[in-house]
Amino acid sequence: MEWRMQAIRGATTVSKNVADQIAAATHELLDAIESENRLSPEHIISVTFSVTKDLDALFPAAAARQRPGWDAVSLLDVQHMHVTGSLPRCIRVLIHAQIPVLHEEVCHIYLRDAQQLRPDLSDRAVSVSSNRE
Template sequence: MRAIRGATTVSENTIEAIRGAVTELLDELERRNQLEPQDIISVTFSVTRDLDMIFPAAIARPRPGWDNIAMLDVQQMHVEGSLQRCIRFLIHAKVPISAPIHHIYLRHAANLRPDWSFPQSLTASQSAVESKV
C-alpha cells in the first residue's frame, strides 16, 4: 500500500467550480499514476473552511469504479494566512513498490509542494519501511 497526496484550488465557492477542480485533480491522479479505481483503498479529502457548497467525495463517487471506494470529507485545520479555497486529498492505493508516485498539485496549490512536481522515487530506507507494512 502506498500513499498519494494532492491538492488544488478553486476560484470561487460554487458547486461548478468545486466540481471542475475535483474532476481535474482526480483525472490527473489517474492519468499520471496509471491508477485504476480498483487499486484505490481509501480517499480522505480535506477542504478549507471557505469551501462548503459540495463534498468532494460526492463528486468522486459517480466516477466509473469509484462507487465502492471508502471516502471521507473533512475540514482542513485553519491556519491564518494559509492557502484559501484549497482541496486536498490523501489516497491509499495498491501501487507496486517499484512504481514512481506522482503527487498531484494543481493551480495555486502547486506552491504548496514545488518539490513534488516530479515523480517521487522511494529511497532505500523508505523501501525497507514500506515493504514491512
C-alpha cells in the first residue's frame, strides 16, 4: 500500500466553556483519532480546529501542542460559522495526514454530543482510554 494524503474529521463537545474541559475533550478526540487511524504526529501535515462561538476559554491547538510530537505540527484555530440551532460548545477538527490507507478506510471520530453531527458513523465503536484530566 502506498502512502496517501488523507483528510480525517472529528468533533466533540464540552459541557462548559472551561479551559480544563476544552483541553480534556481535545486530547480525548485526538487520542481516538490517532488510535483508530494508526496515526503518528510525524505523519500529520496540518490540523485545523474550529470551535463554536460559545467556546473561548482555550484554543484547542494550545492543548494539542502539549501532546508528544505535536509541537512541530502546523495547527490553526478558527471560529466555526454560527447557525441558529446548531450544536453548542462543539470542537471540530480537520487533520491532513500521510497515511497508508484508502479514503474509505479512514476513521472519522465523533464523540459525546457531536455524534449527532454524523449519525451515519454511530455504528463505529470507538474505545477511548485517556489519562488526561
